[in-house]
Every structure is written in C-alpha cells, then in structure tokens.
Amino acid sequence: MGRIFVLLLILGLFALLGLFDRVKPLPWSDQEKAQIRTLVLPDRMELQKRIVRTGNAYWNDSQALELGKALFFDRRLSINGEVSCATCHQPDKAFTDGKILAEGVGIARRHTPTLIGSALIPWFFWDGRADSLWAQALGPLEDPAEHGTDRFAVARIIAEHYPAEYEAIYGPLPGSLKRDGKAEPNQINRIFANVGKSLAAFQSTLLPEPSRFDRFAKELLDTGESDLLTRTEQQGLKLFLDDKKGQCLRCHNGPLFTNSDFVVTGIRDSNIPVGLGRLAGIRKVLDSPFNCLGLFSDTPNQCDELIFTKKQGPELTYAFKVPTLRQISKTAPYMHNGSFETLNDVLHFYNLAKPQYDQAEIGEKAHLDIEPLGLASGELARIEAFLRTLEAD
Amino acid sequence: MAVFPGQASESRFKAVSEKGSFTLHVISSGETSLNQLLTWTARLVPANGQVRKTFQVLRDPADYIIAGGMPAHGHGLPTEPRVTDVRFDGRGEVILTLKGIKFQMWGDWVLSIDVPALQDRAETAFTLKP
Numbered sequence: 237m238g239r240i241f242v243l244l245l246i247l248g249l250f251a252l253l254g255l256f257d258r259v260k261p262l263p264w265s266d267q268e269k270a271q272i273r274t275l276v277l278p279d280r281m282e283l284q285k286r287i288v289r290t291g292n293a294y295w296n297d298s299q300a301l302e303l304g305k306a307l308f309f310d311r312r313l314s315i316n317g318e319v320s321c322a323t324c325h326q327p328d329k330a331f332t333d334g335k336i337l338a339e340g341v342g343i344a345r346r347h348t349p350t351l352i353g354s355a356l357i358p359w360f361f362w363d364g365r366a367d368s369l370w371a372q373a374l375g376p377l378e379d380p381a382e383h384g385t386d387r388f389a390v391a392r393i394i395a396e397h398y399p400a401e402y403e404a405i406y407g408p409l410p411g412s413l414k415r416d417g418k419a420e421p422n423q424i425n426r427i428f429a430n431v432g433k434s435l436a437a438f439q440s441t442l443l444p445e446p447s448r449f450d451r452f453a454k455e456l457l458d459t460g461e462s463d464l465l466t467r468t469e470q471q472g473l474k475l476f477l478d479d480k481k482g483q484c485l486r487c488h489n490g491p492l493f494t495n496s497d498f499v500v501t502g503i504r505d506s507n508i509p510v511g512l513g514r515l516a517g518i519r520k521v522l523d524s525p526f527n528c529l530g531l532f533s534d535t536p537n538q539c540d541e542l543i544f545t546k547k548q549g550p551e552l553t554y555a556f557k558v559p560t561l562r563q564i565s566k567t568a569p570y571m572h573n574g575s576f577e578t579l580n581d582v583l584h585f586y587n588l589a590k591p592q593y594d595q596a597e598i599g600e601k602a603h604l605d606i607e608p609l610g611l612a613s614g615e616l617a618r619i620e621a622f623l624r625t626l627e628a629d
Numbered sequence: 630m631a632v633f634p635g636q637a638s639e640s641r642f643k644a645v646s647e648k649g650s651f652t653l654h655v656i657s658s659g660e661t662s663l664n665q666l667l668t669w670t671a672r673l674v675p676a677n678g679q680v681r682k683t684f685q686v687l688r689d690p691a692d693y694i695i696a697g698g699m700p701a702h703g704h705g706l707p708t709e710p711r712v713t714d715v716r717f718d719g720r721g722e723v724i725l726t727l728k729g730i731k732f733q734m735w736g737d738w739v740l741s742i743d744v745p746a747l748q749d750r751a752e753t754a755f756t757l758k759p
Contacts, residue, residue: 270759271735274663479736486702486734495664495733497707540666544708544729551704605704 261461262470269457271477276453277491277562283443287355290368290541291533294405294433295355295440303401304438307431312393313377315341315384321376321435324348330563331442336574337506340376341384345506347574350567353560355440357496358541362556362572363517364498367542368533369439370432371526377431387428392417394427406430425525429532444492444562445628449473452625465625472622475615482619483609493561493626499605500555502591503571514555518547550603554593565624579623583616642740646751650680653742653751655727661757666708667730671742673723673751680747681721687746688715693725697740707733732757 264272278286287295294300307313311320319340325331331351338344346362354360360372376382377390394402395413403409409427413419419427448464455462465473475482489495498514505511521527521542528539546552556572570576575592576585589608595601611619640661643654654672661667671693675681687693690712698705714726725742732738734757741752 267758274759486736489734490664495707497664497733499704540729544666544710544731546705546707546709549705603704605702 261463262467262474264456264461268474268477271485272453272473273457274489275449275491275493276457277444277446277450280443283356287440288358288369289535290358290538291528291530291535292368292370292433292436293534294430295369295437297405297437299401299405300434300437301441303398303405304434304436306398306401307435308438310393310397312397313383313385313390315389319383321373324376324382325351330566332567334568336569338382340379340382342381344379344381345511346572347569349559349572350563351439352442352563353444353492354442355436356443356492357494357560359496359498359545359557361517363511363513363520364557365517365520366524366526367521367528367539368526369436370429371524373432373435373439374428374526377428387424390431391419391424391427394431402427402430405434422531425532429526432526444560447562447626447628449622449625451629466621468618469621469625472618472620475611475619476622481609481611481615483607484619487558487605488561494558496558498552498555498557500551500553500603501606502554502589502593502602502604503556503573503575504592505554506573512553514557515548515552518545518552522547551605554598554602555605561623562626563628565627579620580616583619584613587611587616640755642753642755644751644753646744646747646749648747648749649676650747650749651675651684651744651751653753655740655753661732663735663757664731664733666728667732669727669730671712671725671727673725673742673744675721675723683747684721684723685717687723687744690715690725692744692746694743694745695727695730695740696743697730697738699734699736699738701737702734707731735759 289295308321311318313320323340324333324338325348326333333348336347338346338348349362355369358367360366360369361375366372366375378386391413395409399409399414410419410423452462452464455464476484479486487495487497487499505513524530526532528542529536564579568577570579570582576582586606587609589606591602591604640657641654643652645652652674654674656670656672658669673684675684693712693715695710695712696705708729708731710727710729712725713728716724718724737754737756739752739754741750743750
C-alpha cells in the first residue's frame with residue numbers, strides 16, 4: 237500500500253514537472269528580446285532582396301534558373317557520367333549527403349555543407365576560396381575528387397545538349413564549338429562562367445523556410461510570451477544567447493545563424509597535418525580569374541567584400557567559415573572535416589575548446605577563437621534541444 | 630564606454646589621443662547592422678596650432694591607419710578598413726572617410742586611428758548592441 241502510494245506520488249510529480257515544462261513562462265529581458273529579434277527569419281520577399289549578387293547579372297533570370305536547375309541534376313557533367321551536384325547536395329537532406337567526407341569521382345577533402353541560404357552569404361567553401369556563388373560552382377566541376385571534368389568538356393556538353401537554352405540567355409555560342417568542339421580559351425572560360433551563373437540562379441531559390449523557433453520568436457516579441465518552444469528549448473536558447481555561458485551568438489548570429497566570418501575553432505583539416513584554412517582560401521580567391529574583379533564578373537565595380545576582406549595575419553591561419561545552423565538537425569555529421577557524428581559531440585567539443593591538433597604538430601602557437609565553457613551536460617543538452625527547433629516546418 | 634544601439638541612425642564616440650595632440654571623433658552613419666560593410670567618418674581635432682600645421686601636410690590617406698577589434702575576445706576587425714579620403718574643414722580639423730569597416734559580433738569594440746607622423750594614436754571604445 238505504502239509503496240504504491242510513493243509510486244503514485246512520484247508519478248504525479250513527474251506529470252506535474254512535465255506540465256511545468258509547458259506552462260510556466262520563462263522571463264525574457266529586453267536585451268534577450270533584442271537579440272532574438274536579430275535572429276528571426278525575414279519573409280521571402282525580404283530574403284530575395286538580400287541575395288548577394290556578386291558579379292552575376294543573371295542571378296534572377298528565369299531562363300538562367302531553369303538551365304541551372306537542369307545542370308544541377310545532370311550527371312553528364314562529370315568524367316564518369318555518374319556525378320551531378322545533387323550527388324552530394326541531396327534535396328531531401330537539406331542539400332547535404334550524410335557522409336563524413338564528400339564522395340564524387342573520388343573522396344573529397346572536406347564535408348559537404350548545406351546549400352540552403354548559400355545565396356545570402358558573401359563567401360563560399362569552408363575556407364572562402366570563392367567570392368561568389370557562380371565562381372564557387374566552377375570548383376567542384378574541375379575537382380578531380382568531385383565531378384572530375386574540365387571546362388572544355390563542360391562547354392561541349394552545353395553546345396551539344398543545351399544550345400538553345402544557353403543562347404537564349406547568353407547569346408550565340410562560338411561556331412567552331414558547335415562545328416568541331418573547339419574554341420579559344422577565353423570563349424571557353426566565358427561559357428564556363430555562364431554555367432556557374434546559371435547554377436547560382438538556381439541556388440538563389442534555395443532560401444530557408446521559417447522554423448518553430450521563428451514562430452516562437454514572433455509570438456514572444458508580439459505578446460511578451462510564447463509556449464511554442466518547450467521550457468527546455470527556451471532554456472537552451474537563453475544559453476545560446478548568453479555571452480558568458482554558451483557564447484554561440486558571437487559567431488552564429490543574424491537570421492542565418494552565421495556571421496559568415498572565418499574563425500579558428502581548432503577543427504583539424506583532413507589535409508595532413510593541417511590545411512591553412514582562410515589564409516589559403518584568400519590567396520586562391522585573389523588569384524582566381526573568376527573573382528569579382530575579373531574579366532567574367534558583371535559587377536567589377538562592386539567588389540568591396542573582396543577589396544576589404546582581411547588578407548593576412550595569424551587570425552586567418554586554420555580559420556574556417558562559420559556555417560549556418562538552420563536545418564542543423566538534418567545535416568549530420570558536422571564540421572568541415574565531418575568529424576562529429578552528433579550535435580552532442582559538437583557541444584562537448586565547444587565545452588572543452590581543445591583543438592583537434594596540437595601545437596607540436598603545427599609547429600607554432602595557433603590563434604584560437606573559442607574558450608572553454610564549463611557547462612554541465614544538462615545545459616549542453618538544452619542547447620541541443622534549442623538547435624533542433626531551427627528545422628523548417 | 631559608450632553604449633551603441635545598432636539601430637540608431639548615427640552615433641558618435643570620442644577619445645583624446647595618447648599623447649594629447651588631437652581628439653578623435655568617430656561618427657557612424659546609417660544603421661549599424663552586423664556583417665555589413667560600413668562607411669564611417671572620423672574627425673581629428675588638433676590640440677594646438679603646431680599640430681594643426683602638421684596635419685596640413687598629411688593629405689594622403691596612407692598617413693592615417695585604422696585598427697580595431699574586440700580586446701576581450703582577443704581578435705581584431707574582420708576586415709581591412711582603409712582611409713579613402715582626407716579633407717580639412719575651415720578650423721583645420723581633419724575629416725577622414727573610413728571605408729570597409731565591419732563588425733561581426735555584438736559586444737565591446739575599439740576603433741583607433743594612428744597618425745605615424747605625429748607618433749600618436751587615439752582609440753575609441755564602444756559597446757555594439759542589438
């Protein structure tokens with residue numbers, strides 16, 4: 237009898253706690269509300285306005301978009317006829333592949349990032365070695381581990397399979413290319429760049445959709461409270477915002493939960509011993525004929541991002557791009573080397589802030605932008621619960 | 630330290646230089662959102678006639694160096710901003726156009742102007758808040 241009573245009491249307590257988790261609203265300070273306001277996803281019209289158009293006059297051209305969409309899924313654009321962009325950027329996995337390192341014709345050096353919201357940021361690849369979405373697209377086509385093809389082969393495929401679609405947007409293809417598959421290098425480069433611009437036009441439609449967090453935030457800001465996030469998720473959000481506790485907002489800020497900056501978090505590059513990160517990326521983008529200032533750019537007078545970006549200094553060595561956290565529950569594994577299987581692993585890494593390489597291995601004292609958090613594992617679990625609310629409904 | 634709400638259309642911060650030869654006023658323009666390139670203005674007010682005279686020959690943007698960062702986080706600015714224009718007003722004050730400024734985090738920032746010819750620099754501090 238007594239034992240049953242205790243059991244009932246305990247059960248009752250749990251039920252009460254569960255209810256508590258739903259109903260008791262957490263207080264939110266003005267500072268927190270102001271922070272939350274900066275994270276809410278703007279509506280689609282506003283997002284479209286914010287699309288970064290660097291060098292691409294066709295970003296919004298509907299014919300370019302259609303051509304780009306066809307090219308994105310076209311496996312003929314690879315040396316073995318088996319790899320398309322969608323091999324690694326799979327629509328049902330938020331345009332990732334679920335693999336540690338990407339697999340195309342071979343095994344790539346890095347992990348596949350999402351493409352949702354890519355059009356809203358100014359730098360591409362984990363090390364930022366492309367300064368526009370269209371210049372980015374040219375990289376995987378010629379990467380021996382990804383599509384493994386080259387710009388000449390790409391131009392021939394356009395002339396053979398998409399001549400009408402291409403010419404309707406970009407004007408006539410060189411006659412020699414159509415006749416016998418030959419053209420001048422700069423004619424080929426022009427076609428290659430236009431393929432990139434079409435792919436970028438398609439990717440500019442891959443914009444993030446609102447999540448449960450966004451609906452919570454709107455209700456909280458409108459009415460002063462909301463239970464669209466559980467108490468646990470709200471506690472996780474508080475830790476995420478707190479500059480002493482979670483510190484996440486330092487880098488994962490703005491509606492995409494990224495500042496698009498390059499910072500050192502101590503994640504090891506698969507390139508042994510460690511790649512140079514942003515320092516190598518910026519050198520590559522400055523040397524690229526397809527950068528914003530180059531011959532194939534449609535906006536060579538609007539290249540301030542490239543002109544003013546940081547080009548040297550110890551802060552760039554081993555620095556990688558801060559990724560978006562929208563859709564994060566769909567894009568495991570994590571980090572540019574895919575080394576963390578779960579969000580729990582990521583959070584435990586941040587809690588200790590111990591780089592994956594050591595000083596002896598890289599032969600110098602590297603800059604580090606994160607510091608140990610010293611949170612309890614329950615707190616880490618709350619942050620994780622919050623991160624899971626960023627998935628689009 | 631000046632608290633600086635990002636949504637304010639204009640804010641001003643000032644600081645006397647380390648050796649006292651000038652006072653620096655930094656003036657933001659437009660809304661200061663994170664992760665956007667900003668163009669701000671700096672006004673350098675000479676402390677005396679001697680400094681005013683020295684300034685008169687410092688007409689090259691390269692005579693002024695911008696630096697900044699978040700000392701508490703141990704990092705600098707995410708960009709390499711530059712002085713792109715040097716002007717003088719009727720009172721001999723220097724007006725600099727600062728291009729390529731960007732802030733990628735909320736929190737406590739410093740922004741400084743170094744004038745090597747005067748061997749002097751001034752640093753403003755402010756808290757950027759949403």
